[in-house]
Amino acid sequence: MLVLHTWTTPNGKKVPILMEELGLAYELHFVDISKDEQFEPSFLAISPNNKIPALVDHGAAGGPLSIFESGAILEYLADKHHGFLAASGHARWKAMEWLYWQVGSLGPMLGQLGFFAVRAKEKAPLAIDRFTEEAARLLGVLDRRLSEARYLAGDDYTIADIACYPWMVGATTMMKDVLADALAGKDSIARWMDELGARPAVQRGMAIKPPVVAG
Numbered sequence: 458m459l460v461l462h463t464w465t466t467p468n469g470k471k472v473p474i475l476m477e478e479l480g481l482a483y484e485l486h487f488v489d490i491s492k493d494e495q496f497e498p499s500f501l502a503i504s505p506n507n508k509i510p511a512l513v514d515h516g517a518a519g520g521p522l523s524i525f526e527s528g529a530i531l532e533y534l535a536d537k538h539h540g541f542l543a544a545s546g547h548a549r550w551k552a553m554e555w556l557y558w559q560v561g562s563l564g565p566m567l568g569q570l571g572f573f574a575v576r577a578k579e580k581a582p583l584a585i586d587r588f589t590e591e592a593a594r595l596l597g598v599l600d601r602r603l604s605e606a607r608y609l610a611g612d613d614y615t616i617a618d619i620a621c622y623p624w625m626v627g628a629t630t631m632m633k634d635v636l637a638d639a640l641a642g643k644d645s646i647a648r649w650m651d652e653l654g655a656r657p658a659v660q661r662g663m664a665i666k667p668p669v670v671a672g
């Protein structure tokens with residue numbers, strides 16, 4: 458059994474999308490980061506950096522295996538279940554470079570922009586300018602790539618697209634005002650988002666929600 462410890466943020470939705478695409482059976486365990494549940498010892502035991510997502514594969518060869526960092530989890534599941542990542546060759550490394558680009562650049566910059574421009578009560582203009590500028594640069598990189606290839610890794614939809622999509626939903630919804638200029642005319646991003654957003658597995662992965670507790 459696969460148990461994913463996660464929350465309803467962009468990083469928390471990437472792995473559910475892949476598990477839906479692969480048709481896997483899994484359980485979700487919601488870690489409410491707004492209530493600091495990520496600091497509970499039982500969660501830190503599988504995710505020492507106190508961040509979601511973290512996966513526990515109770516059926517791993519050699520015994521139960523826990524993995525934190527979304528990119529590592531996506532790569533693990535894609536390899537284990539032979540989907541959405543080429544086993545070797547150029548196609549694998551094109552997917553990996555864009556996966557690392559998401560984890561190292563797009564996610565952190567949009568995350569900081571969301572904090573300073575949208576969520577923070579006190580506004581810090583220098584921080585907003587800095588992260589808006591960097592996010593705009595990254596959106597330019599993404600749009601150029603998607604103007605030369607259908608998907609980030611080339612002809613095939615991979616875990617690199619899955620990693621970027623929830624963040625781009627955030628960029629075009631929660632951050633749409635601050636990124637309005639940067640998003641204007643980015644037709645290749647819009648084409649790619651329409652295509653991914655129409656996939657039933659993407660819709661199911663994006664819709665994860667903690668169960669409502671009665672009372």
Ligand SMILES: N[C@@H](CCC(=O)N[C@@H](CS)C(=O)NCC(=O)O)C(=O)O
Nearest residue numbers: 466468490507508509510526527528
């Ligand atoms: N590089 C990490 C980033 C994960 C991450 O930033 N998770 C956030 C939610 S989107 C989190 O758990 N924040 C809680 C905290 O920082 O205490 C990954 O890709 O898994």
